[in-house]
Amino acid sequence: MARTILALSNILPAGLEPLESEFAILRLWKEKDPQAAIQQRQNDIVAIVAGPGRTVSRKLIEALPNLEIIGVFAVGTDNVDLDAARERGIAVTNTPGVTAQDTADAAMALILCLARRIVEGDAYVRVSKWPNGPLPLGVSLADKTVGIVGLGAIGAAVAARAEVFGMTVVYHGPRDKGAAYRFYPQLLEMAQASDFLVLSCPGGAETRHMVNADILKALGPDGFLINVGRGSIVDEEALLVALRNKSIAGAGLDVYDNEPYVPEALFSMDNVVLLPHIGSATAETRGKMAHLVIENIRAHFRGEPLKTPVAA
Numbered sequence: 001m002a003r004t005i006l007a008l009s010n011i012l013p014a015g016l017e018p019l020e021s022e023f024a025i026l027r028l029w030k031e032k033d034p035q036a037a038i039q040q041r042q043n044d045i046v047a048i049v050a051g052p053g054r055t056v057s058r059k060l061i062e063a064l065p066n067l068e069i070i071g072v073f074a075v076g077t078d079n080v081d082l083d084a085a086r087e088r089g090i091a092v093t094n095t096p097g098v099t100a101q102d103t104a105d106a107a108m109a110l111i112l113c114l115a116r117r118i119v120e121g122d123a124y125v126r127v128s129k130w131p132n133g134p135l136p137l138g139v140s141l142a143d144k145t146v147g148i149v150g151l152g153a154i155g156a157a158v159a160a161r162a163e164v165f166g167m168t169v170v171y172h173g174p175r176d177k178g179a180a181y182r183f184y185p186q187l188l189e190m191a192q193a194s195d196f197l198v199l200s201c202p203g204g205a206e207t208r209h210m211v212n213a214d215i216l217k218a219l220g221p222d223g224f225l226i227n228v229g230r231g232s233i234v235d236e237e238a239l240l241v242a243l244r245n246k247s248i249a250g251a252g253l254d255v256y257d258n259e260p261y262v263p264e265a266l267f268s269m270d271n272v273v274l275l276p277h278i279g280s281a282t283a284e285t286r287g288k289m290a291h292l293v294i295e296n297i298r299a300h301f302r303g304e305p306l307k308t309p310v311a312a
Helices: 034-040 058-062 082-088 100-115 118-126 153-164 187-193 213-219 236-244 264-268 283-301
Strands: 004-007 024-027 045-050 069-072 091-093 145-149 168-172 196-199 224-227 250-253 272-274
Touching (some): 045 283, 100 118, 100 153, 100 250, 100 272, 145 153, 213 224, 236 250
Parallel strands (some): 045 069, 145 168
């Protein structure tokens, strides 16, 4: 058996080349018939590498009798059927910690772009509207309240940045972490108190559509939604209605419910800023993430402790 890694995602910038001396690499995105390629080598596949949007389903797991480890090229593991992996005793690893600073930068970039109309202003200059009059006024960040949903590593990094801009930080999550910010047990109440609602919590069943029509209504016509967590956290239909009706001021989105496909209705809205899931997309951070994926796979097959195992 040629031990094979099934790569559903390319872990740029490093790639999986460091493992080629130890494993065969099946790069699924290069295959004309991905399903046939998996079937031909299903007995050889001992590891899977998958990034966000690349689903590791129960069906796929059950089709690979010799699968031992799944390396997720991301912090979130909502794209993996963890129950199916657990039942088979398959190890799952992710890349926590290293993404926090860059993802927080992306969140702040979205906040600034919305508040100061940066994207809109760029277009305003490029299409020569400036001679016809000034761009409509933006919004100051000073003395505004940012409500953070999920005060983990990313949320804490967003909080630190927001404080530098003179913002008041509050947060919501499953428990009070004893942080130096006000904790809101109820998301609805925090949305009412927030000018910017930042989502930095994990995806999955527990958080699916937690930001619904009621939360958006509570955020109100002067409030902005920022999502750098997972697209599944937001009810996209409710968000489209809220944006269309201007019942919220705007939204900055890095993640979507059906990536890489984005609701086309968002494209024509001038009160949204859209990014293609680039929260951690710097050479430095993606390099660290790739290193973790590779080191976890090596550790597993050498019988060493995993670097960043996902709890069973």
